[in-house]
Amino acid sequence: MTITRRQTLIMAVGAAVATALPFGAFASVEDHITEFTGGAELGNEGLTLTAPTIAENGNTVPIEVDAPGAVSIMVLATGNPTPAAGTFNFGKLAGSQMASTRIRLAQTQDVMAIAKMSDGSFVQATQEVKVTIGGCGG
Amino acid sequence: MISRRDFLQASMAASAILGTSGFGQWGRLAAQQALSQDQLLEFDTFGNVSLIHVTDIHAQMKPIYFREPSVNLGVGVNRGEVPHITGADFRRLYGIEDGSPSHYALSSGDFSALAQAYGKMGGLDRVATVVNAIRADRPDAILLDGGDTWHGSLTCYETQGQDMVNVMNLLKPDAMTFHWEFTLGSDRVREIVEGLPFAAMGQNIFDAEWDEPSEDFKPYQMFERGGVQVAVIGQAFPYMPIANPGWMFPEYSFGIRDENMQQMVDEVRAAGAELVVCLSHNGLDVDKKMAGNVTGIDVILSGHTHDALPEPVLVGDTIIVASGSNGKFVSRVDLDVRDGQMMGFRHKLIPIFSDVITPDTEAAAAIEAERAPFKARLEEVIGRTDDTSLLYRRGNFNGTWDDLICNALLDQREAQIALSPGVRWGPSILPDSDITREDIWNVTSMTYGKAYRTEMTGETLKTVMEDVADNLFNPDPYYQQGGDMVRVGGIGYRIDITRPIGERISELTLLATGEPLDPATAYVVAGWASVNQETEGPQIWDVVEDYIAAQGTVSVPPNSSVVVTE
Numbered sequence: 295m296t297i298t299r300r301q302t303l304i305m306a307v308g309a310a311v312a313t314a315l316p317f318g319a320f321a322s323v324e325d326h327i328t329e330f331t332g333g334a335e336l337g338n339e340g341l342t343l344t345a346p347t348i349a350e351n352g353n354t355v356p357i358e359v360d361a362p363g364a365v366s367i368m369v370l371a372t373g374n375p376t377p378a379a380g381t382f383n384f385g386k387l388a389g390s391q392m393a394s395t396r397i398r399l400a401q402t403q404d405v406m407a408i409a410k411m412s413d414g415s416f417v418q419a420t421q422e423v424k425v426t427i428g429g430c431g432g
Numbered sequence: 433m434i435s436r437r438d439f440l441q442a443s444m445a446a447s448a449i450l451g452t453s454g455f456g457q458w459g460r461l462a463a464q465q466a467l468s469q470d471q472l473l474e475f476d477t478f479g480n481v482s483l484i485h486v487t488d489i490h491a492q493m494k495p496i497y498f499r500e501p502s503v504n505l506g507v508g509v510n511r512g513e514v515p516h517i518t519g520a521d522f523r524r525l526y527g528i529e530d531g532s533p534s535h536y537a538l539s540s541g542d543f544s545a546l547a548q549a550y551g552k553m554g555g556l557d558r559v560a561t562v563v564n565a566i567r568a569d570r571p572d573a574i575l576l577d578g579g580d581t582w583h584g585s586l587t588c589y590e591t592q593g594q595d596m597v598n599v600m601n602l603l604k605p606d607a608m609t610f611h612w613e614f615t616l617g618s619d620r621v622r623e624i625v626e627g628l629p630f631a632a633m634g635q636n637i638f639d640a641e642w643d644e645p646s647e648d649f650k651p652y653q654m655f656e657r658g659g660v661q662v663a664v665i666g667q668a669f670p671y672m673p674i675a676n677p678g679w680m681f682p683e684y685s686f687g688i689r690d691e692n693m694q695q696m697v698d699e700v701r702a703a704g705a706e707l708v709v710c711l712s713h714n715g716l717d718v719d720k721k722m723a724g725n726v727t728g729i730d731v732i733l734s735g736h737t738h739d740a741l742p743e744p745v746l747v748g749d750t751i752i753v754a755s756g757s758n759g760k761f762v763s764r765v766d767l768d769v770r771d772g773q774m775m776g777f778r779h780k781l782i783p784i785f786s787d788v789i790t791p792d793t794e795a796a797a798a799i800e801a802e803r804a805p806f807k808a809r810l811e812e813v814i815g816r817t818d819d820t821s822l823l824y825r826r827g828n829f830n831g832t833w834d835d836l837i838c839n840a841l842l843d844q845r846e847a848q849i850a851l852s853p854g855v856r857w858g859p860s861i862l863p864d865s866d867i868t869r870e871d872i873w874n875v876t877s878m879t880y881g882k883a884y885r886t887e888m889t890g891e892t893l894k895t896v897m898e899d900v901a902d903n904l905f906n907p908d909p910y911y912q913q914g915g916d917m918v919r920v921g922g923i924g925y926r927i928d929i930t931r932p933i934g935e936r937i938s939e940l941t942l943l944a945t946g947e948p949l950d951p952a953t954a955y956v957v958a959g960w961a962s963v964n965q966e967t968e969g970p971q972i973w974d975v976v977e978d979y980i981a982a983q984g985t986v987s988v989p990p991n992s993s994v995v996v997t998e
């Protein structure tokens with residue numbers, strides 16, 4: 295369930311390449327998805343992404359992904375300058391395919407998770423997390 | 433589950449009060465002769481369980497004037513729905529006669545004239561009388577405090593909430609939930625909560641570090657009343673660290689937490705609860721949505737958005753009761769619970785007309801004792817209103833109190849633009865009346881009230897205003913924090929509340945020159961109630977006091993600098 299050093303480097307390279315591309319952040323999200331899925335179609339069932347609707351603190355936003363039967367789950371903060379938040383790999387002996395962590399969100403954006411299932415199919419879940427300046431409650 | 437007949441028994445305060453018209457010509461005595469304490473308290477005791485709800489008192493121990501909003505717009509599914517109906521439309525909806533006591537208590541319009549006739553409302557000594565009378569009918573009635581109790585006055589600020597704790601304890605509440613209380617700082621909140629003789633609740637108060645339910649607050653409390661197992665689940669204000677300074681209570685995380693609420697409902701049902709009550713500080717639109725998401729809640733006692741509704745709102749099998757603010761109302765809900773089911777209810781929003789309801793002597797003495805050390809400071813007259821200026825706060829975009837505060841900031845802090853928070857607390861001051869130091873504190877008192885002076889570009893200002901507008905007009909209630917739009921001085925703007933974030937605010941104009949705000953130019957901005965920790969400046973109540981003292985008599989003409997598109 296940890297991110298390997300190799301993957302961290304790949305993500306860093308991906309991000310570096312993406313920022314150099316002329317078509318900006320959205321394309322880099324697409325690049326990450328393509329790299330992870332090989333362009334496979336994404337289903338919508340079988341992956342639960344839990345994230346707050348409004349972040350209490352954008353610097354540390356608790357998220358959880360849960361996809362029974364997954365071998366790998368990638369999390370993307372689609373509106374961050376570096377969208378790759380992490381990829382969780384599950385070995386054969388993993389008791390459950392669930393992980394929780396905290397991520398930093400630069401602004402209001404969609405958080406996206408994509409799970410690679412053991413049969414080679416892919417499913418996704420997306421939730422918008424609002425990062426607000428804050429203000430005045432009644 | 434609830435029969436039509438039982439619904440009809442939900443009685444309006446309006447029907448219990450003589451609705452004779454004739455405001456304007458009535459002398460105060462004549463108006464009050466038409467009202468009696470017996471009429472206000474009249475209630476045919478029903479079923480086997482009684483709930484008493486008070487909420488959002490904001491430390492108003494003494495009777496006050498409080499004008500309800502004339503502008504309270506709803507968006508999305510709540511457009512044109514309760515509580516987003518105001519003034520004459522509100523009165524038509526509930527069959528309230530113009531000029532009647534209910535008109536004055538529950539809606540805007542002719543406020544200054546009606547206030548002369550009907551007098552101040554609220555006062556915790558009057559609330560005590562009403563609570564005691566209900567307990568005389570039903571000795572084991574459950575009294576529930578929806579929070580925003582330990583905030584909002586000079587004495588509350590100076591005693592760090594102790595004055596309100598002492599007086600409320602005389603009323604013997606059974607449970608309470610929270611919002612502004614946390615702005616006392618988490619150490620002080622824990623200190624008070626440890627000594628409370630009743631349950632301090634919030635199923636959505638979590639430990640921020642571990643994201644687990646906080647051990648400092650109970651999620652719920654079970655009561656056995658009238659042979660019925662009653663569960664009361666607490667729901668604190670969900671947006672605490674966003675709407676108020678999170679650095680004051682860093683150990684806690686909040687949120688709505690529907691799933692945990694459902695778990696708590698299932699847990700109390702499994703433990704034998706026959707009636708499930710949620711004591712909520714969500715705000716009414718959020719409560720309506722939550723009632724649709726969570727199954728098994730019979731009654732939501734709703735606070736935060738300060739709505740006073742003469743009838744419950746029904747969502748599926750859940751009834752939602754909204755009990756107003758600032759001590760103006762007490763809700764009584766009688767329930768018939770049989771075989772583990774709510775079979776029917778009877779409800780009354782009791783308006784606390786302070787000249788009609790006799791103060792409870794013990795509570796009155798306790799209130800005076802709390803005020804005594806501060807009496808001279810409280811009562812000092814700082815200035816007056818002129819004969820056309822009613823000072824009030826409620827409204828989505830502006831209120832005359834806030835216009836006055838913005839003028840004080842522009843003048844005293846030598847700024848081009850003023851910003852004032854869109855809070856919903858703070859009593860009103862009638863035309864041609866003294867303004868005391870207490871009155872100024874009632875609309876400004878808070879633990880982060882320093883008046884900053886800074887520079888912001890036109891672009892930053894627009895971003896801030898778009899952000900606040902989205903907290904108010906996001907079509908999804910779960911993104912609404914329940915305050916009103918930030919008040920502005922020195923600038924005007926147009927707002928289309930139906931647009932998404934980033935597209936609502938347009939035509940930002942510097943009023944002094946009539947020129948559009950330049951996105952790249954920096955302007956001098958004064959404001960208060962910043963959620964940032966390192967804010968510097970004089971306290972806002974001192975700024976406002978200095979301004980009013982210099983003016984002598986204040987005049988606040990109607991504000992026409994905000995143009996609204998629905």
